[in-house]
Amino acid sequence: MPYRRTENVARRLAARHAAIIAAARDAASEGGMAAVQIAAVAQRAGIAAGTVYRYFPGKTDLVAALLTEISEREIGAVRAAADVAPGPLSALSAAIMTFAARALRHRRLAYAAIAEPVEAELDAGRLSFRKALATEFGNLIAAAVAHLPEQDGALSAAALVGLLIEGLIGPLAPDATGRERAVVQSLALVALRALGVADARARGLVVMTDNR
Amino acid sequence: MPYRRTENVARRLAARHAAIIAAARDAASEGGMAAVQIAAVAQRAGIAAGTVYRYFPGKTDLVAALLTEISEREIGAVRAAADVAPGPLSALSAAIMTFAARALRHRRLAYAAIAEPVEAELDAGRLSFRKALATEFGNLIAAAVAHLPEQDGALSAAALVGLLIEGLIGPLAPDATGRERAVVQSLALVALRALGVADARARGLVVMTDNR
């Protein structure tokens, strides 16, 4: 029985799988979700269009994989920032600012991943990103419940996600070029006030660190 | 020279124009933006597909007209509510609650009009709706500036729009069926807090009236 899948081959396949996702991400970063076309992605990855279908059953799955990757990375960053914070309110603030700063730093990709118009099928993957984000913030709100006014955590979390998205990367968002820090801080203030933290600035909750 | 465009004919043409938009709205209300297809809209309006093109240059224009109509109606309602309020904060609150209550009452249409994934071209019309909404809220924020903490009005307005959309009609929004009033009030509290009104409930700013 010749041809067992060698270690070597398995590695090459895995690498190609990753390369396709990376190509999709690059395409999205440059031209938005509209640029994530099978032919274009394949070309970027240096393979033929048909080959993509040996790695993903369809475009939907490729986009879902891309969004999962982004989601994990972003949520990981948010969680990490919250984890090292000294208290629940500080954790909330750190999570908000981290998300905001990172979204601004990769604005086009963030827009593609979360707000750009796409056909409904692709939107499903995006929904899980938003859900995960809302859950994450919901947990932080729950953890800070003792320091916040009584509220419906799920509703607040959803509203918070919307507030951040629209304020940062949605089509209404003001141009932040060159004043990212100021925008992040302003929006964090608005966000924290929304949750019931009236004096975030005075309490030193919105100081920026560079790893955000 | 036979056939001048008679008053009668003009009226019929105008009526048909309106009927097409109404058919589009009905389609959107029932099946979302995906159901707004030329053939389907034409059938609802009781005309042939080709006829639509005598009234609108293309689908984009039809959708834009639909969104304009919705936008004018909604913004009119918001403005009217703000106009009769006794003061600037009260006006803000009334605007927020009016928008929220109306969105919940026609949730599917609101979703179609503002949040449902659609192809990029159609999204342009939607953008003007959001912009108009943000401008409206921005004005109210500006008018209340004396009663609010210092803030970037445009940023706050954008964030407010996002907060309301995601809290009410976005995919994350919790199911509000049967508790619309509670959701509207909760969200209004969050929204007002975001703008810096810490004690909206105590000040009686979130009482609901039925015409919302």
Added chain:
DNA sequence: GGCGATTTTGAATCGTGGTTCACTTGTTGC
């Protein structure tokens, strides 16, 4: 009723981009 102008019709056309598949190329173990 008839004539010119306008409106309506709906089947055929078209553009787009995802997906398929017969064929070629590469890999493994003997």
Added chain:
DNA sequence: GCAACAAGTGAACCACGATTCAAAATCGCC
């Protein structure tokens, strides 16, 4: 080198729904 199979290729195919257009129906006026 070769058999057996996997992976890769890319042009052809297909689905979908917007758009077109030549023919038919309708309209206003005499």
